[in-house]
Amino acid sequence: MIAFVNIQAQRDAYREELEKAEKAVLDSGIYIGGPEVTALEAELSAYTGTNAVTCASGTDALTIALSALGVQPGDEVVVPDFTFIAPAECVARLGATPIFADIDPHTLQISPESVESLVGPLTRGIIAVNLFGQCAPYAELRQIGKSHGLWLLEDSAQAFGATQCGKQACTFGDMAITSFYPSKPLGCYGDGGAIFTANKELAQKARMLANHGSEERYLHKVAGMNSRLDALQAAVLRVKLAHLNAELKARKAIAERYNAFFANIEGLTPQQIADGNTSTYAQYTLLVDNRKDFVAALDQAGIPHCIHYPMPLHRQPCFAELAARYAENAADMASQKAVSLPMCAFTPIDEIIERLEKVF
Ligand SMILES: Cc1ncc(COP(=O)(O)O)c(C=O)c1O
The missing domain is CATH 3.90.1150.10 (Aspartate Aminotransferase, domain 1)
Structure with a gap:
């Protein structure tokens, strides 16, 4: 039977490397954080040329990035109308309103003209989705963001490894996210995600939010969440990233x-x-x-x-x-x-x- 995404064939191809990496984590006694997660974050940062912070899923990555960008109840955030629900859902969960921009009928990416027409006094930012694996039209979106004072969040859940004019995905927004859901181009064996930003302060904020709002043990600066990537998933991702x-x-x-x-x-x-x-x-x-x-x-x-x-x-x-x-x-x-x-x-x-x- 033909598989829609053949994750088993991929496992067979890298079995030796995967089993070695998995066993090393299981034998190490370090299952949350630790050297595998740190090494993966360094590799993701090097791959994209930005700062990577891992977390528990692409959906969490969106919530963390939106929180770091300061989304408040009552804000409006423009999202594409044609995509997986996560970007709009995360905006709504924070008490803000998703505003749905239309898409280009050929590339299926968010339409800058539609985004521009929807910007109003309550608009705070734009989430662009790199739909099906190619980047959204960032030159135009960045221009709109700049002229209206909006932040831009790049949802690259489907496009880690894509490029636009030679530049890596996850580098076009003020912040970006990806998902390591098993069937994604870079997937692990459970849920996982990452946040990317060139801005060191935003990276630090994202890391703090993902770790119960804490930078120092039992000192909580903001109400955060528990959103961490397991060491086992990090080890799997390191093997797959090399391929x-x-x-x-x-x-x-x-x-x-x-x-x-x-x-x-x-x-x-x-x-x-x-x-x-x-x-x-x-x-x-x-x-x-x-x-x-x-x-x-x-x-x-x-x-x-x-x-x-x-x-x-x-x-x-x-x-x-x-x-x-x-x-x-x-x-x-x-x-x-x-x-x-x-x-x-x-x-x-x-x-x-x-x-x-x-x-x-
Ligand atoms: C565009 C987009 N954003 C966000 C997500 C959420 O990622 P996760 O399933 O890791 O929470 C997905 C997952 O399918 C997605 O396709």
Whole structure:
């Protein structure tokens, strides 16, 4: 059976290194913090050229970053309408209001024009999501942020390792986050996340918030939270980080095979990768005019698929009281047309193309 993301094949490929690293942690007696977490943070900092602070998940990373940036009840934060719910959810959990910006219908990234049109007196910041693995349009977003005095938070949960004009993801916002959820391009064997910032004060604040608001044992400067990455997950991530660039190359080659196959088929277009961007291909996503028939053909061929995402955030029941201000938009179009296909460095692309050839 073809897997949507083949985490087992990846484990088999690095088994010796992983088991050695896992055993060393289990035998060390140090399970929270310690040398593996410190070493991972140094490696993540070196990879991105910024300061990395690990935590317990991408969602926690967003909450910590938003808190460090000073989000208060009553504030408005612009988020993309078409993405996983976490950015909007974290804004709402802090008592602020997510304002949903539309997307570009081709790249599926947050639209700077839409962001600009939504900025008002209560707007404090913008969360840009690097959707499906490529960076959002940061030149334009930074300009908007600068002209309105807004902070910019880069949600790179899906795009650790992507680049824009040669610059690493996780370096474009005042702060950035990523997720180490197992199926992410850099994933561990449980939940995990990280916060990134070039600003040392914000990094220190994030670290304090993630550790019960404490820098000194039993002295709590602010009400924080417990959000720590396990040493075991850090050890796993260190092994996988060493293979990440090779995996990103393999993902790109797989995406190119898909692109070449679908180029000859009417009624569908792959997500466009913007000029200057490289993608991690966290998802390989197509926009398909007749999704029902397309999905039926994939089922017939035994090719797994997912719909990322079936509903724009402004239509989610939890945001019902905000929905009235939004008209039908490109996020609606994407939610009706998007289909994601199997993608990871170990995806058996030859077999998938053979199966596709039988049904298209
Ligand atoms: C864009 C985006 N932001 C945030 C998250 C949250 O990450 P986590 O699952 O590690 O909490 C995800 C996870 O899917 C995501 O896709």
